[in-house]
Amino acid sequence: MTTRERPTLEAVARRAGVSRATVSRVVNGSTTVAVTIREAVNRAVEELGYVPNQAARSLVTRQTDSIALILPETANRVFSDDLFFPAIIRGVGSELEAADKQLVLMMAGSAAGYHRVERYAVAGHVDGVMFASIHGADPLPGLLARRGIPVICSGRPMLAEPPVPYVDVDHAGGVAAALHHLITSGRRRIATITGPQDMVAGLERLTGYRDTLRTAGLPALVAGGDFTRDSGVAAMRELLDRDPTLDAVFAASDLMAHGALQALRDAGRRVPEDVAVIGFDDFDISRYSDPPLTTVRQPIGEAGRTMARQMLRLIGGDPDVEPSLILPTELIVRSSA
Amino acid sequence: MTTRERPTLEAVARRAGVSRATVSRVVNGSTTVAVTIREAVNRAVEELGYVPNQAARSLVTRQTDSIALILPETANRVFSDDLFFPAIIRGVGSELEAADKQLVLMMAGSAAGYHRVERYAVAGHVDGVMFASIHGADPLPGLLARRGIPVICSGRPMLAEPPVPYVDVDHAGGVAAALHHLITSGRRRIATITGPQDMVAGLERLTGYRDTLRTAGLPALVAGGDFTRDSGVAAMRELLDRDPTLDAVFAASDLMAHGALQALRDAGRRVPEDVAVIGFDDFDISRYSDPPLTTVRQPIGEAGRTMARQMLRLIGGDPDVEPSLILPTELIVRSSA
C-alpha cells in the first residue's frame, strides 16, 4: 500500500514557491491570482496529488457540503416494493447532485440507530438534515432545528417546536377528487383502507375520506392498513366481511389498492363492475395492474426535489424560505373506477 | 430558530471550573479523572448540550468514524426488485452499527456522480470505503487504496493494482453443484442464462458452467442476461428458439430464473418435467415461486457482514487482513429441478 503522506497546502506552496494563502486562493478558484502563478500552483497540485483536507476546511468554513436524508425506517422497509422511497431519494439526489452536494442517506429503524443519527447530525457531519417518512410526533426534527441545524421535512411534521419548514402534497384535495369521482359514478357504499395512523399521510387521507363522505351524507366504512400490499389484502377481506354490499373502496396507497384488487378477485368480485377501486400514489406499475388502477397521483420525485431546493436555500441563508409548500395531487382515471 | 452558538470544549471547561484537557478526557472516557470532577464536567456538558465538533476532532485524530459503501449503480437499479442490494446493505449496516460506525451509502450511477464520490472519499470524509456491485475493471478501488485509504471489495476486483482485499462467494463451486445435480438427474441439453459479463459474478458463473459441461462432455448453450427478471424472460425465449430440445437451464440469478419460469410457462413447457430450472441467489421469494425454485444459495448478508468486519480490522491497523475471503455456496434443492 502506497501510504505516502497526504500532501498539505504547505507542501504545495513550497513546491510552487508561493505562500499557503496563494495556494488556497487558487484551489478555491479566486480570480485575483496572476495567471502564471495560478498555473504553477495547479501544476504543483497535480504533481503532488493534493486534495484539501475536509476536516481542516470544515473547521473554519463550518461547511461540509454534504446533506443528510434521514429515513426513520428499517432497511427492510426502505428496500421493499414500496416505490415511495426510491422516488423520493432520486428526487433529492438529482437536485443535490446539481448543486454539487453529497447526499448522505441514513436509515434509522431502531432506537439505537436513531440516536447515532442524531449524534452524527449534531456533531456537524452535515450541513443540513432532511426527513422523509416521519412517524408520530418525532422530536428529532425540532431538536436539530433548535440546535441551529437546517432542517426540512417531507410531510408535515406533527410536532412543531420550533416549526420546521416542510414540503407536502395535497392529500385532502386528492382524496376529495377520488371520492367525488366515485360518488358521481353512482357509488354509495364507499369503504376506505387507511394508511398507518402514526403518519400524517395516513391521517390526512383518512380525514379527507371522512370529511368528504360526511358532506355527501354517505356512511363511512374504515379498515386499517399500513401502506403495504399485504395489509391491503387483509383489509379488503375484512371490509368484504363487514359489508358485502360495498361498491367501492379508496385505498390510501397504490400498494394497498393492488392488495385490494387481489382480494376482490379472490372473492369473485369484478372490478370495476361490482366494486370500484381507487389508489393513491400512481406508481408506474399501477398502469399495468389488472385492471389498470385509477389513482391519485402524488408527485413524490418532485417533492424530493423541492425539499432539496428548500434545503439549499436554507443553507444559503435565504431568510424567506416558505414554512410550507404543498404540491398538487391529481386524479388519474383508468379502468378500476 | 434558536441558533445559540454551539458550545465548545472551552465553554464546558469554564463552566465546570476545570481545564479543557480535563473536559476532553471526560468526554473521551478516560479513567484517570477524579469522580467528583468527572461528574461536574458531565453536568456542564449536559447543561450546555455540548457535542464535540467533528471537524476539529477529525483534524487531529484523523478519524471520522464513518465508512462509505459505494454502489456503482443508479438509484433505479439499487431500488429495483433485485434483493441483492438490500441484503448486502443490511449485512454491512448491522456490523457497522455494532461497532458504532456510521454507514454512508453512496450510489454512483453516472460518471459525474462517480467523480463526486471519489472526491468525497479522498477528501477524508470517511475512514474507509467498501465497494459492492463493481463493474468492469473499475480503477477507483485501486486509486483510493494507493492514496492510503482502507478499501474492501465485495466481489473480486478485476483490476489488482495494488491488490485490494475482497470478500466473495464460491461461484464456481455453486455452479458445479447445480450442474452436477442436473446431469445426475439425466439432463443432457443444459442451457445457461448469464449475468452481465462486465461483472465478476457474471463472468465466473459462466466460466463455471462452461468448465463443468466441458468436463462432462456436454454441449454448451448460452444466452446473455443482466441479472434482471426481464432479461431472464428474453433469454429464455431466445434459448427455446435456438434449441427447442433443451431440457434444463441454469440461470445466473434468481430473478432471471423467475423470468425463465415465466417464459417457459408461456411457451407451454412444464417445469421440471420438460425443462429443469436452477437459479443462483436463494432469495426468500424463490421458496414461493411456481414451482419453488431450486437454486444456489449465496450468503449475501454474510458477505456484507464479513466485508464490514474486514474493513474494521483494516482501519484498526490489523496487519494480517486476509487478501481474500471466499464464502461457501450451497445447492438448495426444491421443485424446479
Added chain:
DNA sequence: TTGTAGGCGTTATCAT
C-alpha cells in the same frame, strides 16, 4: 490526577 501548550490543515483578515 490535572493543567499547559503546541499542533492538526485550512481559511480569512490584514498588511504590504
Added chain:
DNA sequence: ATGATAACGCCTACAA
C-alpha cells in the same frame, strides 16, 4: 496581487 498571521475546536504529550 501576494504574504504573514491569527483563528477554527480539539487532542495529547509533557510538566507539575
